[in-house]
Amino acid sequence: MKSRAAVAFAAGQPLQIVEIDVEPPRKGEVLVKITHTGVCHTDAFTLSGDDPEGLFPAVLGHEGAGIVVEVGEGVTSVKPGDHVIPLYTAECGECLFCKSGKTNLCVAVRATQGKGVMPDGTTRFSYEGKPIYHYMGCSTFSEYTVVAEVSLAKINPDANPEQVCLLGCGVTTGIGAVHNTAKVQPGDTVAVFGLGGIGLAVVQGARQAKAGRIIAIDMNPEKFELAKVFGATDCINPKDFGDKPIQQVIVEMTGWGVDHSFECIGNVKVMRAALECAHRGWGQSIIIGVAGAGQEISTRPFQLVTGRKWMGTAFGGVKGRSQLPGMVEDAMKGEIDLAPFVTHTRPLEGINEAFDLMHEGKSIRTVIGY
Ligand code: NAD
Ligand code: AHE
Ligand code: ZN
Numbered sequence: 001m002k003s004r005a006a007v008a009f010a011a012g013q014p015l016q017i018v019e020i021d022v023e024p025p026r027k028g029e030v031l032v033k034i035t036h037t038g039v040c041h042t043d044a045f046t047l048s049g050d051d052p053e054g055l056f057p058a059v060l061g062h063e064g065a066g067i068v069v070e071v072g073e074g075v076t077s078v079k080p081g082d083h084v085i086p087l088y089t090a091e092c093g094e095c096l097f098c099k100s101g102k103t104n105l106c107v108a109v110r111a112t113q114g115k116g117v118m119p120d121g122t123t124r125f126s127y128e129g130k131p132i133y134h135y136m137g138c139s140t141f142s143e144y145t146v147v148a149e150v151s152l153a154k155i156n157p158d159a160n161p162e163q164v165c166l167l168g169c170g171v172t173t174g175i176g177a178v179h180n181t182a183k184v185q186p187g188d189t190v191a192v193f194g195l196g197g198i199g200l201a202v203v204q205g206a207r208q209a210k211a212g213r214i215i216a217i218d219m220n221p222e223k224f225e226l227a228k229v230f231g232a233t234d235c236i237n238p239k240d241f242g243d244k245p246i247q248q249v250i251v252e253m254t255g256w257g258v259d260h261s262f263e264c265i266g267n268v269k270v271m272r273a274a275l276e277c278a279h280r281g282w283g284q285s286i287i288i289g290v291a292g293a294g295q296e297i298s299t300r301p302f303q304l305v306t307g308r309k310w311m312g313t314a315f316g317g318v319k320g321r322s323q324l325p326g327m328v329e330d331a332m333k334g335e336i337d338l339a340p341f342v343t344h345t346r347p348l349e350g351i352n353e354a355f356d357l358m359h360e361g362k363s364i365r366t367v368i369g370y
Helices: 041-048 096-100 110-114 161-168 170-182 197-208 221-230 246-254 268-276 320-332 348-359
Strands: 002-007 016-022 029-038 064-071 083-086 125-127 130-132 144-148 152-155 190-193 214-217 234-236 260-263 284-287 309-312 342-347 365-369
Touching (some): 016 144, 016 348, 029 161, 064 144, 064 161, 083 161, 083 320, 161 170, 161 320, 161 342, 161 365, 170 197, 170 260, 170 284, 190 268, 197 221, 197 260, 214 246, 221 234, 234 246, 246 268, 260 268, 268 284, 342 348, 348 365
Parallel strands (some): 190 260, 214 234, 260 284, 284 309, 342 365
Antiparallel strands (some): 016 125, 029 144, 029 365, 064 083, 083 152, 125 130
């Protein structure tokens, strides 16, 4: 079938809106009509060429919501008409990782996903007879996409897709990082570095967890208004402190540092600052941001010797098929507030503007409606 798609033909180039060919779903696969997709910073990261797994040409996009159109052989957990969210972290329930009960990092389709192909090693997308790669097992920048059955969460059909698409990545990642990874407790002190979609979701999660002080940090003070709406108690801009390291500022604000810090930018220098503002003896720092190829983190080992923990999280530790439907219900009950994240909406033709708005710091999320 034909599908309108925004194709990344080469790194660093704007996406091109073209009509691609999409093959029917094969065994264990599902054809989904995407109705809405968010644009996450990770899409921009991969488009920039900094992603070691970045492949071109590709259909990017991994923060979508849609409706099942057709299922391949053997698919039993979804049927045409079901409302779904594609998952870049699958959940097969059968692999070593799923069975461990210790992680959401299912490996069922991860290897082929990273190579931009379906589990059988081939792609369902082509343009003018030439193959186009899939992306993160989702490729939500195409109106029609094919994903593995294990990469689909079936959700309440009454949910607002323009908002719940954000549970496909950003909001789930931030909220999940607070509850599943850091396990923030009432009264805990939290620092959040970077107030985009991820950082603001961390702020919201910290308030849900009844954190005491929530310190929000960004170089763009325009992000502070929404951070306060979501529960930030202090908003600080590193530029206001001259040469003073921001970790020192936060330690001085809190006495000994924060119980939990979250890096939501992808900047290895900020990752260090986030670790070093954690409380002596027990503070922990969670890396959420994705850093480019060749980048490495560093700190004095003494920071760890003296009791700080350095951790990371993917998709907020959330198991997509078993836990995401419940998060959609939480959003429908108002227990997760999604509306403020959607600062802009655009048709597919406006997708490059969505990237521009992100880079200019003007948007939190632009949601593309097909
Ligand atoms: P975004 O661009 O919307 O937000 C980033 C924010 O960081 C902006 O507000 C920006 O002003 C701020 N910032 C940039 N440099 C800064 C600095 N030096 N100090 C303080 N603030 C600074 O991005 P996003 O969509 O929220 O994504 C954030 C990061 O999280 C990206 O690296 C993305 O790839 C990553 N991510 C990771 C996961 C995961 O599962 N681990 C999931 C989603 C996104
Ligand atoms: N491909 C990159 C890593 C990118 C990365 O870390 N992705 C996050 C999700 S970002 C969502 O916006 C993630 O979940 N990683 C775990 C995984 O299995 O991909 C690289 O460095 O190669
Ligand atoms: Zn994302």
